[in-house]
Every structure is written in structure tokens, then in C-alpha cells.
Amino acid sequence: MDHVTERKWDNAVRGYDLMNGYGPEWRWAPWKRQLFSAMEGKVLFVAVGTGQDIQFFPPGCEITAIDISDRMLARARPKAEQYDGRLELRHRDVHDLDYPDATFDQVFTSCTFCSVPDPVNGLRALRRVLEPGGTIGMFEHTGSRFFPFGMMLDLMTPLTRRLGPELNRDTPANVRQAGFVDVRVEPVYLDVVKVIHAVNPD
């Protein structure tokens, strides 16, 4: 367990729902609902946080939702108990998953790999627990190739990194580097907010 990252997110829990629970969730709701509507089989949801995304999960699924912060999970628990399906919350570090190989049929993330300290190795860990041919669906924000947005995100990253996410990562490239194939990217807002689909090769 990466205790530095754990503490960072334990500390972030206080303002988390205020900063992310209203405007951003409402604005991104259509895309998240569409992405998560594809959930089926055994699903791993990475970085469930305070459980804001649970409202978008389709009913009747079998979902294991993990997070590195116990305090975040405590906030997520009431929402998880109301979910119409099987939803287990687990305290786990994505770099250090103790699930057997090929445990899950699908993996989903939501604004996760802006914050995972070693994104490529984190994604490799997800590949290991994902069955061959299984899919990963990600709702993520990244850096931008457009001036001046890319520059602004680069300049803000040293500050935001201390509080939570990095704003200038190239997550689609990290997904490819981790060995996923058939990587598809759908822009949601500019080239910054996006949905990424990829497949774990056989």
C-alpha cells in the first residue's frame, strides 16, 4: 500500500464532494451513464472515491469497487448499500492488487489515472486481473495538444499534484504502453476530457 497517496486522498475527502459532486458530476453525467451502461459480468471499478459514480451504474451488476482511501470508502458506503445489485467496496492500491489473474471480465475507471502515481504499472496491474479479451472503459481527463490549453494544464499541474490529480498526463499513451490493444478515444470536452476504451489482448 502506498501510504503517501493514501494520506493524500484521506486528506482530500473533506472538500471532495463539494468540489466534484455538483457541477462536474452533472456535466459529465450523460457520458458516464453511457460508459457504465456497458457493465456486465464481473466488474472491477477502480478508485470509487466517495461513490459519486455509483448513481450511474446499471442495476443488477456484480461490481468490486476499490479505493486507496479508507475515508473515501466510508463516504461511499451509504451509496453502495443503496445500489440495486452486488457492489463490494474494498480498500486496495491499484499497484498492489491481490486478486488472482483474470478475475474480472471488465474494468472501469473514472478520473482515476490522473492520480495513480505510476499509471503505466497501475494499468499493467489491471491487465493482470482482467481476463484475456476483457475490456477497460475509462472516463479521464488528460493534457491537451492545443495552445494555450496544454500550457495552462502544464503550469497548473505542479500545484494540483499536491492536492490530488495531475492535469497534463497522456493517459491514452499510457494505456497503449501498458499493453492494451484496440485503444479507442472519444473526446468529451476538447481533447482534455475523454472516454477511452481498450482491450486486454489474448
Place this chain on the structure above:
Amino acid sequence: MERRLYFLCGDVVSNAGVGALVGLAVASCVGETWPVVLAMVLGMLIGEVVALPAAVALSVPFGAMEVMLPVMLTGMTSGMLLGMLAAMRAMSSGSAAALGATTGLVVLATTYGLNAYVRARPHPGATS
């Protein structure tokens, strides 16, 4: 393009409001006799100082990146423009605010256009 009225109004209010605030702040700091380049650089800095906390606050009701990026760009461009104009001629508070707000709306429209362009075209490396 965003079609939900709540977010459309939020985007307009955010960018016009921040543009107007930046216009007022820059016009009150920059004098007519200043060198234009210095006034533009100072205007840009003032714009970012005003826009950053405003963007964080406005992201709570209206969305994260969709608010933060255009509002930061509004701060930068309206600060530079108002800095340049304030160094060239005297400006009333009203005209500084109106020009800043107009700049914010132009920035918002440009960002909407860029977003439509990006979403209509295949993303670089969309498949591999």
C-alpha cells in the same frame, strides 16, 4: 456544443463575469502613460490572478474543465487586451467592464467552436 440551458447560462455568466472583473481590475491598475508591452504583461498577470480563484469557485456549480479552461483563457486575453487599451487611452470603468465581458464571450465562443471541431474529427491515435 453544450445544449443544456443551465450549463450554457453558466458558461456565459462565468466568462462574461470574469472578463468584466478582469477589465475593471486592469483598467484601475494601468495608467495611460505606461509602455504598452509592460501594460499587456501586467494585464495578463492580473487576469490570471483574478481568473484562477474564480474558475475554482465557478467549477463547483458549472463543471470542472469546461469552466476552468475558458475562464483561465478569458482572464489571460481580456487582461492583455485591456492592459494594451488602458495604456493607449483613458478608459471608464463601464467601458473596461463591457470590453472585458465581450472578450470573455468571444473566448467562450471560440472554445465552443474548437470543441465542436475536436469532437467532429477522429482523435489523434483514436485507434491502435
